[in-house]
Each structure stands twice: as C-alpha cells, then as structure tokens.
Amino acid sequence: MPSSLWTHDFMDEMRTRMDPLADAVIERLFTEGKVDAVNRLMRTLVENDDLPSSKLPPYVMDYLASTRASVPKLDPEKLRQGQELFDLFGPEVMMILGFYSLPAAYAARKGVQVLYRTGFLQKRPVRRVFETAQMVVDVMTEGGLEPDGRGVCTTQKVRLMHAAIRYMIRHDTRHPWDAQELGEPINQEDMAGTLMTFAFVVLEGMKALHIELTSEQQEAWLYAWAAVGRIIGVDERLIPANVDEARQLTRLIRQRQVAYSQEGVAMTAALIEGMQALTPDLLDGLPASMIHFFLDQDQWQGLNVADMLQVPKPDWTAIIPQAVKYVSELTDWVGDNTFIAAKLLRFISKDIVEGMLLVERGGQRTPFYIPEHLQDRWRIKAGTRAANARRRSETEATVMFMAAQQKTSEQNDSSQKVA
Known part of the structure; x- marks a missing residue:
C-alpha cells in the first residue's frame, strides 16, 4: 500500500x-x-x-x-x-x-x-x-x-x-x-x-x-x-x-x-x-x-x-460563497436546497469561463479552447459580449436576492431569540 x-x-x-x-x-x-x-x-x-x-x-x-x-x-x-x-x-x-x-x-x-x-x-x-x-x-x-x-x-x-x-x-x-x-x-x-x-x-x-x-x-x-x-x-x-x-x-x-x-x-x-x-x-x-x-x-x-499569502481582505463579495453555503444548509426552509445556490455558482463560474474565451492569451499562442459540446452543455456563447453582460446583470440580481434572503432569515433568528 x-x-x-x-x-x-x-x-x-x-x-x-x-x-x-x-x-x-x-x-x-x-x-x-x-x-x-x-x-x-x-x-x-x-x-x-x-x-x-x-x-x-x-x-x-x-x-x-x-x-x-x-x-x-x-x-x-x-x-x-x-x-x-x-x-x-x-x-x-x-x-x-x-x-x-x-x-x-x-x-x-x-x-x-x-x-x-x-x-x-x-x-x-x-x-x-x-x-x-x-x-x-x-x-x-x-x-x-x-x-x-x-x-x-x-x-x-x-x-x-x-x-x-x-x-x-x-x-x-x-x-x-x-x-x-x-x-x-x-x-x-x-x-x-x-x-x-x-x-x-x-x-x-x-x-x-x-x-x-x-x-x-x-x-x-x-x-x-x-x-x-x-x-x-x-x-x-x-x-x-x-x-x-x-x-x-x-x-x-x-x-x-x-x-x-x-x-x-x-x-x-x-x-x-x-x-x-x-x-x-x-x-x-x-x-x-x-x-x-x-x-x-x-x-x-x-x-x-x-x-x-497576504490576500486582500474580502469586500462585499464575501457574501457570495457564504450565501451558497447558507442556502445549501436551509434544507427545510428552502425545500430544494440546491437550486438557488447552484444557479448562483453557475452564473459566476460561467462568467469566468466566458472571460477566458474572450480574452486574448497574447503572443502567438493558440486560443483557449473548449469543445463545442461542452460549450453547449454549459450554455456558453464564446463570441457574444452581450450575453456576458446579461449574465453579469443576472448575477447582480441573484446576489441581491440571496443577500435579502439571508438578512430576512437573520432577523427571524433574532426575533426568535428575543421571544
């Protein structure tokens, strides 16, 4: 062994x-x-x-x-x-x-x-x-x-x-x-x-x-x-x-x-x-x-x-991974505990992949390549910045929704503790 x-x-x-x-x-x-x-x-x-x-x-x-x-x-x-x-x-x-x-x-x-x-x-x-x-x-x-x-x-x-x-x-x-x-x-x-x-x-x-x-x-x-x-x-x-x-x-x-x-x-x-x-x-x-x-x-x-590694302190975006974790733990309250978290994750990660497809690598290097069937599976449109912009606005809306959910839940928790 x-x-x-x-x-x-x-x-x-x-x-x-x-x-x-x-x-x-x-x-x-x-x-x-x-x-x-x-x-x-x-x-x-x-x-x-x-x-x-x-x-x-x-x-x-x-x-x-x-x-x-x-x-x-x-x-x-x-x-x-x-x-x-x-x-x-x-x-x-x-x-x-x-x-x-x-x-x-x-x-x-x-x-x-x-x-x-x-x-x-x-x-x-x-x-x-x-x-x-x-x-x-x-x-x-x-x-x-x-x-x-x-x-x-x-x-x-x-x-x-x-x-x-x-x-x-x-x-x-x-x-x-x-x-x-x-x-x-x-x-x-x-x-x-x-x-x-x-x-x-x-x-x-x-x-x-x-x-x-x-x-x-x-x-x-x-x-x-x-x-x-x-x-x-x-x-x-x-x-x-x-x-x-x-x-x-x-x-x-x-x-x-x-x-x-x-x-x-x-x-x-x-x-x-x-x-x-x-x-x-x-x-x-x-x-x-x-x-x-x-x-x-x-x-x-x-x-x-x-x-x-002296990574800068997190800003407001720290709510994103924490919201994913938080929503995933709310099995009883949300019902389908994976849907919203998975959707948020995919918004963000697709932006990164699309950014890689859109950004030039520099020099004479071959461009970043993802097979067509994976682009279709992940619903990625490599050449459309408009789609990228739309997904970014959707990401912002989803993040705001997640933050509101978390704030409401925290207020409910506080009310219960007071009661």
Missing part, C-alpha cells in the same frame, strides 16, 4: 528525484549545443496544440512515441464517470482551480520558487490560469486520455516543458539553485503535490461549495487524474490508489511544505490580478473573497493560508 511508504524520509528522498525520461531528451538537446533546437522546441510546445514532427529532432519523436505507448489501459466506465463529472460541473471546476488549486500551490514555499523564477505569471498573470484550465479541459474531455487524445498530447508537452525549465534552472550560473535546501526543481514531491491540486483539492473545493458527489464520482475523478500522473512522470509510489490515500498524501505534503514566502505572496497577487480580468467589474473583489473562502478552511489545521 503506497501510503505506508509516505514517511518524511521517503518524501525527502523524493525531493532529490526528477524525471529521467524527459530530462534525457532536454539534456541531449543542450549538450549537443542545439540552442536553436531548444528554442524551436519550446516555441512549438507553447504555440501549437499538436507537435509537428517536421520541427522536432528524431529522439524527441521517440520520447513522444514511448510516452504515448505507456499510456495506461484505463477502465472505460470509470474514465467515463470522471469525465462526465467535468461535463456536469466544468465551470465550477474552473472556478475552484483559479481560486483554490493555484493559490494552494503557491502556498508551498519550496515548490513556488520554480514558478517565481520563470517569471511568466507576473508578466502575464492570466497565462497560468489559461494553461491550467486548458490542461483540465483537454484531459477531462471525452477521448482526451486515449493514446492519441488531446489530453495525452497536452500532458506530454507539459512534461517536456518541466524538463526544460528544470535544466535551465539547474544550469543557471547567475542564480544558482540551492538543491540542498529546496530539493531539485520540479522534483517528485512537488509534482505529486501539483497533481493533487487537480485531483483531491478540486474534490475539496466541491465539498466546500456543497456540490454533493457520490463516492463513486469522487473515485472516478481521482482515477482519471492518476492516469495523468503516470503520463506526466510522477513516481508510481506517489500516485494514490483511492480518495482516502489522496487525502493522506495531500495533508502530508501540506504539513511539510506550506509556509510563508515572498515568492508565494507575489505569485498570489499576480493571480488575483489575472482573475480580476476574467470577472465582471461589479465583482472585482470576488477573487480575494473566494480565495479567503477556500484557504480559511479547517483542513489547513488552524493556519489561515489566505492571510499568509
């Missing part, structure tokens, strides 16, 4: 382990002095959805073939259940990724150093949100984890990009990397922790938002992401077999790695800036409010991670 291996000594060792397969490809490119080839490879990885063979050295193509061949044979029913969960709650998953998964990753003092060194998020704060969301869409769309699926291709690219970043950081003579203190860049523990932000942390986020999932749905979601972990090069011993093990692994890594860092604060500030660009002006304070909602939770063992 993998969890029996998860001791501090074992995890310390994992901080010295990287990814020999992908690292060997990048090492060869650099040692052969093919700087132009490295630059072409990185541009190809960034700018294209596929990996055209005419632009890649033969041994890069060998890497792609070998990693494609190693894609695990998956239980089609379990995979279908996991991907169906994304069909149902994709916009909410996107919101959790932006407001919970990413800031949770920035709270890891050692792991965040790599992201800070690359600097791309601070220059273009929306980019990390795009890249994270695009990987999830590619992986969790039907067919994405077939050997030639879009999700497998995206994961192969991310694995090579990790190796290239790892090489450049380890060979940066101007700013030497302190492997003894930080571990190797993008090491196995940090890779496992990142995998859990897509897998278990998303399940935590759904629970916090009172999206009730069956145990079968939770296991299916984890099953799909365990497959991604294998494709992206996570050590088999760090891939949980079930939700309980995922919980154990996530908590252990948090205990070991969550701590204050200036870099984590800077990355979180850039993330908030980026997410504000994807939300209506009316809801400018929503990113900070939502991050507080998720990172003030009990699973952080008394540590207020949002305050540690």
Whole structure:
C-alpha cells in the first residue's frame, strides 16, 4: 500500500528525484549545443496544440512515441464517470482551480520558487490560469486520455516543458539553485503535490461549495487524474490508489511544505490580478473573497493560508460563497436546497469561463479552447459580449436576492431569540 511508504524520509528522498525520461531528451538537446533546437522546441510546445514532427529532432519523436505507448489501459466506465463529472460541473471546476488549486500551490514555499523564477505569471498573470484550465479541459474531455487524445498530447508537452525549465534552472550560473535546501526543481514531491491540486483539492473545493458527489464520482475523478500522473512522470509510489490515500498524501505534503514566502505572496497577487480580468467589474473583489473562502478552511489545521499569502481582505463579495453555503444548509426552509445556490455558482463560474474565451492569451499562442459540446452543455456563447453582460446583470440580481434572503432569515433568528 503506497501510503505506508509516505514517511518524511521517503518524501525527502523524493525531493532529490526528477524525471529521467524527459530530462534525457532536454539534456541531449543542450549538450549537443542545439540552442536553436531548444528554442524551436519550446516555441512549438507553447504555440501549437499538436507537435509537428517536421520541427522536432528524431529522439524527441521517440520520447513522444514511448510516452504515448505507456499510456495506461484505463477502465472505460470509470474514465467515463470522471469525465462526465467535468461535463456536469466544468465551470465550477474552473472556478475552484483559479481560486483554490493555484493559490494552494503557491502556498508551498519550496515548490513556488520554480514558478517565481520563470517569471511568466507576473508578466502575464492570466497565462497560468489559461494553461491550467486548458490542461483540465483537454484531459477531462471525452477521448482526451486515449493514446492519441488531446489530453495525452497536452500532458506530454507539459512534461517536456518541466524538463526544460528544470535544466535551465539547474544550469543557471547567475542564480544558482540551492538543491540542498529546496530539493531539485520540479522534483517528485512537488509534482505529486501539483497533481493533487487537480485531483483531491478540486474534490475539496466541491465539498466546500456543497456540490454533493457520490463516492463513486469522487473515485472516478481521482482515477482519471492518476492516469495523468503516470503520463506526466510522477513516481508510481506517489500516485494514490483511492480518495482516502489522496487525502493522506495531500495533508502530508501540506504539513511539510506550506509556509510563508515572498515568492508565494507575489505569485498570489499576480493571480488575483489575472482573475480580476476574467470577472465582471461589479465583482472585482470576488477573487480575494473566494480565495479567503477556500484557504480559511479547517483542513489547513488552524493556519489561515489566505492571510499568509497576504490576500486582500474580502469586500462585499464575501457574501457570495457564504450565501451558497447558507442556502445549501436551509434544507427545510428552502425545500430544494440546491437550486438557488447552484444557479448562483453557475452564473459566476460561467462568467469566468466566458472571460477566458474572450480574452486574448497574447503572443502567438493558440486560443483557449473548449469543445463545442461542452460549450453547449454549459450554455456558453464564446463570441457574444452581450450575453456576458446579461449574465453579469443576472448575477447582480441573484446576489441581491440571496443577500435579502439571508438578512430576512437573520432577523427571524433574532426575533426568535428575543421571544
């Protein structure tokens, strides 16, 4: 059982382990002095959805073939259940990724150093949100984890990009990397922790938002992401077999790695800036409010991670997640306790997804892509800002309605106490 291996000594060792397969490809490119080839490879990885063979050295193509061949044979029913969960709650998953998964990753003092060194998020704060969301869409769309699926291709690219970043950081003579203190860049523990932000942390986020999932749905979601972990090069011993093990692994890594860092604060500030660009002006304070909602939770063992990351104090938008929680708890009073809360969540999360479809990614990057059937399922119109504006006004009206409900209930509670 993998969890029996998860001791501090074992995890310390994992901080010295990287990814020999992908690292060997990048090492060869650099040692052969093919700087132009490295630059072409990185541009190809960034700018294209596929990996055209005419632009890649033969041994890069060998890497792609070998990693494609190693894609695990998956239980089609379990995979279908996991991907169906994304069909149902994709916009909410996107919101959790932006407001919970990413800031949770920035709270890891050692792991965040790599992201800070690359600097791309601070220059273009929306980019990390795009890249994270695009990987999830590619992986969790039907067919994405077939050997030639879009999700497998995206994961192969991310694995090579990790190796290239790892090489450049380890060979940066101007700013030497302190492997003894930080571990190797993008090491196995940090890779496992990142995998859990897509897998278990998303399940935590759904629970916090009172999206009730069956145990079968939770296991299916984890099953799909365990497959991604294998494709992206996570050590088999760090891939949980079930939700309980995922919980154990996530908590252990948090205990070991969550701590204050200036870099984590800077990355979180850039993330908030980026997410504000994807939300209506009316809801400018929503990113900070939502991050507080998720990172003030009990699973952080008394540590207020949002305050540690210096997230601005919530404004009036803090009522939104609290209203979702409040309405979801009013089973007897509301009757259908999920309808209003679910409607409010979908208004907000659809705005974020539509913002991603409307905002330019910058440079020569391919645009953010969501398959048509998911856009139809989520009722998203990618090209109409008018629809966006209408949904924003509906969001405002719904929020006002929720606030009035909460105020009335509080007054009733006070009257009962007086009586």
